Amino acid sequence: MDQEQAQNRISELRQQLNEMAQAYYESDQPIAEDHIYDGLYHELVGLEEAYPDLVTSDSITQKVGGQVAAGFTKIIHDSPMLSLGNAFNLEDLQSFEGRIKKLIDEPIEYMCELKIDGLAVSVKYENGQFVQGATRGDGKVGEDITANLKMVESIPAKLNEPLTMEVRGECYMPKSSFVRLNEEREESGQAVFANPRNAAAGSLRQLDSAVVGERQLSTFMYAVANQGDLDVASQEQGLNALDELGLATNHERKVCQSIDEVWEYVQHFQDERPNLAYEIDGIVIKVNNFEDQEAIGYTVKAPRWAIAYKFPAEEAET
């Protein structure tokens, strides 16, 4: 089923379910057997999970007992969750370095990290306790998914140190969990997810956090938004500190001394991609030293000291 077919079926289901609900809740004259209503409702929930872009706040699945559920409360991020500029070849990476060298005299060290194909999340700790989880949203305003992120095992409820800080990372569904989930959905006649990223997004948008617990989601944390109590001078030190605190980071990272070395890393993981337990869609390359990052600065929507190398789209499997 493609997105258009899904949209049509979703509209049909919403129309039918709204009529049934109105008859049931408002005129107390059910016009359909409960099991018919439940079947249609179950199909709609499955379709909306598989196509999170088609969920609308007025959908009956967002209502509890007849009125629109609060859904997720909005969270204004303390600092914006920025996007990344893109590079598509070695020349783009060399141009990236050229721009930086105009601003920084001494030799530049890069940190290369796998670009995880999931959902960006913000996780806040106060005195070491997990207190709030949010989606990226539009970068400035996200959704409070604290209850859902509490169900993600790799996000510790308590850090190894009583620190107050905000950490950001990617929540993803491992490939094996994605395959198993789609097999289960296929068997129960529900729409399958197109890819692990949609499956993670669909799961984290669930109002019922128990569902999240069944989905084997995981995370790789990759940035400290406000260093708070953390005393680190580089991305490398920052990630090592997150490891020591008990947070999950991705260990395929590498400090590189030149763009040529970055390019070798990029080529290696372009080949390694099918063997990873999770989907990646590129490599994130960052200036390692935090003082250099501050000197290089930001554009309106992205850091100048980082870039995302995007892998070419995979050939369709023949």
Ligand SMILES: NC(=O)c1cc2c(N)ncc(C(N)=O)c2s1
């Ligand atoms: N939009 C962003 O800033 C980022 C997005 C991602 C991503 N999807 N995966 C890994 C990293 C990383 N290791 O920094 C980043 S950074």
